Each structure stands twice: as C-alpha cells, then as structure tokens.
Amino acid sequence: MxxxxxxxxxxxxxxxxxTIRLFVMCALIFVAALPFWNIEEVHAQYPHFYAGYKxxxxxxxxxxxxxxxxxxxxxxxxxxxxLYESVAVVxxxxxxxxxxxxxxxxxxxxxxxxKYFLSKADGWGYGLIPSSNxxxxxxxxxYYITHPYGYEQSxxxxxxxxxxxxxxxxxxxxxxxxxxxxxxxYVETIGWTPDISGSHFSGLKQLVEYRQYWRWRLWSxxxxxxxxxxxxxxxxNFEFYANGGG
Amino acid sequence: xMRKRFxxxxxxxAALGVLSAAHNFSQPAGxxxxxxxxxxxxxxxxxxxxxxxxGEALVIQSGNSPFATFMPPTFNRFSLAKGVDEAARRLxxxxxxxxxxxPKGLNYADVYVGPDVIICYTYEAAADYRLSEVGVxxxxxPSRVPTPEERxxxxxxxxxxxxxxxxxxxxxxxxxSGWNRETIVCASFxxxxxxxxxxxxxxxxxxxIIRIIESMxxxx
Numbered sequence: 263m264x265x266x267x268x269x270x271x272x273x274x275x276x277x278x279x280x281t282i283r284l285f286v287m288c289a290l291i292f293v294a295a296l297p298f299w300n301i302e303e304v305h306a307q308y309p310h311f312y313a314g315y316k317x318x319x320x321x322x323x324x325x326x327x328x329x330x331x332x333x334x335x336x337x338x339x340x341x342x343x344x345l346y347e348s349v350a351v352v353x354x355x356x357x358x359x360x361x362x363x364x365x366x367x368x369x370x371x372x373x374x375x376x377k378y379f380l381s382k383a384d385g386w387g388y389g390l391i392p393s394s395n396x397x398x399x400x401x402x403x404x405y406y407i408t409h410p411y412g413y414e415q416s417x418x419x420x421x422x423x424x425x426x427x428x429x430x431x432x433x434x435x436x437x438x439x440x441x442x443x444x445x446x447x448y449v450e451t452i453g454w455t456p457d458i459s460g461s462h463f464s465g466l467k468q469l470v471e472y473r474q475y476w477r478w479r480l481w482s483x484x485x486x487x488x489x490x491x492x493x494x495x496x497x498x499n500f501e502f503y504a505n506g507g508g
Numbered sequence: 509x510m511r512k513r514f515x516x517x518x519x520x521x522a523a524l525g526v527l528s529a530a531h532n533f534s535q536p537a538g539x540x541x542x543x544x545x546x547x548x549x550x551x552x553x554x555x556x557x558x559x560x561x562x563g564e565a566l567v568i569q570s571g572n573s574p575f576a577t578f579m580p581p582t583f584n585r586f587s588l589a590k591g592v593d594e595a596a597r598r599l600x601x602x603x604x605x606x607x608x609x610x611p612k613g614l615n616y617a618d619v620y621v622g623p624d625v626i627i628c629y630t631y632e633a634a635a636d637y638r639l640s641e642v643g644v645x646x647x648x649x650p651s652r653v654p655t656p657e658e659r660x661x662x663x664x665x666x667x668x669x670x671x672x673x674x675x676x677x678x679x680x681x682x683x684x685s686g687w688n689r690e691t692i693v694c695a696s697f698x699x700x701x702x703x704x705x706x707x708x709x710x711x712x713x714x715x716x717i718i719r720i721i722e723s724m725x726x727x728x
Contacts, residue, residue: 358686385683
C-alpha cells in the first residue's frame with residue numbers, strides 16, 4: 263500500500279516533507295553545537311610598552327593639574343603601531359580612569375605625522391580624540407592638564423582643560439569623578455616597540471596650593487617605570503630621558 | 509530508518525546544548541538571581557587573603573586597550589589585619605572606613621597600598637584587584653571638595669545623589685570599568701578628608717552598594 267502511495271501524486275509531497283525534516287535536523291544540530299562553539303569576540307592583541315615617571319606623592323593630594331615639557335620625536339612606526347608621549351592624571355586605579363594629553367602618531371588615528379591628542383577613560387567608557395594639528399618633529403612644547411574647579415576658577419567640579427604652550431586645545435567633563443589620585447608623564451607604544459631614542463621630559467610640575475596661592479611646583483618625588491626594551495635615564499624628580507627599541 | 513536515527517541524535521545533542529547553555533549562563537553558587545542579596549556581618553578574623561607574603565609587590569598590567577592608557581600601577585598587597593595600618597600610613601594617618609556588612613560568601617579581603625589604597629573583597633583568592641566583587645578605593649582628598657549642590661548640578665541622567673547619614677554619595681549602576689568596559693555599580697563620596705570610590709560587580713545592585721556604604725565604619 264505504501265509503495266503505491268509513493269508513486270505519481272504522493273512523491274512530491276514526500277520529497278517536501280523530507281526536505282523539512284532534513285532542515286529541522288540541521289537546525290537542531292546547529293543549536294546543539296552553539297554552546298560548544300567559541301563565539302566570544304576575538305580581541306586583537308595590543309601589547310603596551312612604557313617608559314616614564316609616576317608622581318606617587320606620599321601622604322599628599324596629587325594636585326589640581328600636571329604640566330611637563332616634551333621634546334617631539336618622529337620615529338618610523340611599523341604596521342599597526344602607535345606612539346604617544348604625554349602627561350596624565352589618574353582618577354582611579356581601581357577602574358583605570360583618567361585623562362591623557364600629549365602628542366602621538368599611529369594607524370588608529372591616521373597619524374602619519376605627530377598630532378596632539380586627548381585620551382579619556384571614565385564611567386562613560388574610553389576614547390581618543392585627535393587634534394587636527396600637532397607639534398613639529400624636533401620642537402619642544404609644554405603640555406598642561408588643569409582642573410579649574412580645584413583652584414576656584416570654575417563652579418563645575420567635572421570640568422578639565424588642556425593647553426599646549428598656553429593655548430587651549432580641549433576641554434572635557436568627567437562622569438562623577440572630581441579629583442586626581444596620581445599624575446604621570448611617559449612614552450607609550452602600542453603593538454610594537456619603535457625606537458624612542460631622544461625622548462625627553464622636563465619641568466614636570468603639579469598644581470598645588472601654597473600659602474593660599476596656587477602655583478606649579480616641580481615634582482618632589484617620582485616612581486620610575488620602564489618596560490623592556492625601553493630604558494629611562496633619570497635626571498631628577500622632574501626630568502628624564504627615554505631610549506631603546508627599534 | 510536511518511533518518512529517524514539522525515533525528516534522535518540531533519534531539520539528544522540539542523538537549524545537551526540547552527543544558528550546557530543553561531549551566532554556562534547560570535549564576536555562581538551562593539548568588540541568587542532577582543533575589544535580595546544576603547548580607548553577613550564581617551568577621552575580620554575569619555577572612556582569608558589572596559597573597560603569600562605581607563607586602564608583596566604586584567604590577568597591575570594595563571590590558572589590551574587599543575588606545576593610550578596609563579602606566580601600570582605598582583601596589584603592595586596585604587591582608588586586612590596588616591593592611592589597615594599600612595593604608596592609614598599611606599593616607600597620612602587617616603584610618604579608612606571599612607564595610608561591616610558584606611554579601612554572603614565574600615570570604616577574601618586584600619588591601620592594596622600604592623599610589624592610593626584599594627581594599628577588595630572576593631569570593632575566592634584573586635590574582636589582583638581587577639577580579640574583586642566589591643572594592644573600596646581611598647585617597648587623599650583635595651582642599652576643595654564639591655558641595656551637595658555642586659554635585660547635584662553636574663549629575664548625569666543615570667546618576668543619583670543620595671544622603672547616607674552625613675555623607676553625600678553620587679551613585680550609578682551604569683558606569684563602565686576602564687579595564688574591560690564591564691558595567692558596574694559605582695559610588696563616590698568624601699568623608700573627613702579621604703575620598704572614596706565604592707564599586708561592585710553584577711549581580712550586586714545599587715541598593716547592595718548603598719547597604720555596604722551604610723555599614724562602613726572605622727575599624728577599632
């Protein structure tokens with residue numbers, strides 16, 4: 263009887279049912295395989311290398327700003343490599359929040375020549391804002407990060423301002439964070455270790471209150487940090503050279 | 509017949525898959541979904557710590573951010589019993605407030621002393637503070653701290669300003685960690701010079717963090 267039904271009129275219907283069954287089987291196998299399939303986002307690896315100073319002021323507030331004079335280098339960078347030379351204020355080491363300001367070049371921001379940048383990480387997330395201009399290789403510029411609320415020039419505790427040689431380049435507001443925990447000045451490379459020879463940081467200062475006046479005071483302490491192959495040559499608490507790589 | 513066998517095999521595999529997925533997405537033991545967190549009084553003597561030697565140095569690596577990041581901080585790690593004194597020394601003699609109530613199961617406490625002080629609580633021994641469930645970051649406060657009115661003026665839509673005793677706390681359950689963009693509950697406040705950031709990971713809620721802050725006291 264069955265064989266009879268499969269002939270002529272029954273055949274197309276059976277083929278149709280078989281196709282559906284096959285489709286259901288494939289779907290079930292796919293569902294079964296999902297949990298064993300590593301569908302995590304594959305993060306690109308971005309190794310970071312550093313050479314520089316942390317202020318690490320003991321028993322004292324970090325200050326309402328940081329400044330430092332940075333010599334501009336312009337080394338060849340390989341594919342997928344970035345170079346940043348900057349000063350920074352850290353809001354939280356627990357959550358790695360803070361502001362970084364200086365110059366840099368690299369593929370991520372299409373820097374083929376050095377450009378000023380601001381990098382920000384806080385409760386909103388993190389991101390990097392490049393400027394349209396930058397320093398000339400071989401020149402030195404003084405970078406400032408200031409917190410006007412701290413020295414009573416603003417009523418907004420979330421406002422931070424960024425200057426190069428007294429010209430304001432950026433300002434930003436932070437997310438529920440009102441003060442710095444530490445300050446840093448350093449060279450950073452991402453992805454590879456280009457030659458950073460010639461890097462020179464000097465005049466590292468913190469903005470502090472002294473006898474009811476706000477003034478830039480040279481760092482009176484520091485903690486050196488260097489990652490292979492870079493080397494920091496210490497001159498004083500407020501000046502260093504960085505070399506190596508390539 | 510052959511196709512039926514394949515169908516059974518597929519059904520068994522699907523069932524296994526569903527079970528495995530359910531296991532992967534379930535909460536760790538000791539935590540309940542959509543149930544109030546159970547709190548226990550902190551018994552300092554029964555707390556373990558994650559380190560081997562008091563004061564051991566740890567460099568906390570910066571991770572794999574594609575952007576410029578800070579130089580890795582170096583911290584010295586202590587047990588809670590020893591670390592409170594070290595923290596007070598770092599903070600110019602101020603003994604930090606510590607939670608006296610914690611979610612049940614947080615049996616490990618570590619004190620990290622470095623550029624500032626981070627006190628962490630975890631369910632198990634942790635490699636460093638990034639893996640903690642609850643953390644309290646304490647640092648020296650600036651000379652000018654925001655008034656409640658100034659804090660209120662700069663609140664974002666997902667932030668809230670609340671008063672706990674005589675402390676004004678800015679709190680949100682929608683902040684993002686700079687380490688891995690994980691969404692966290694985060695509160696900040698000033699109390700007698702030190703400034704505090706208190707944070708917690710999911711499934712801890714804003715109410716849980718408020719309860720932890722309410723319980724914070726200076727250890728005797």
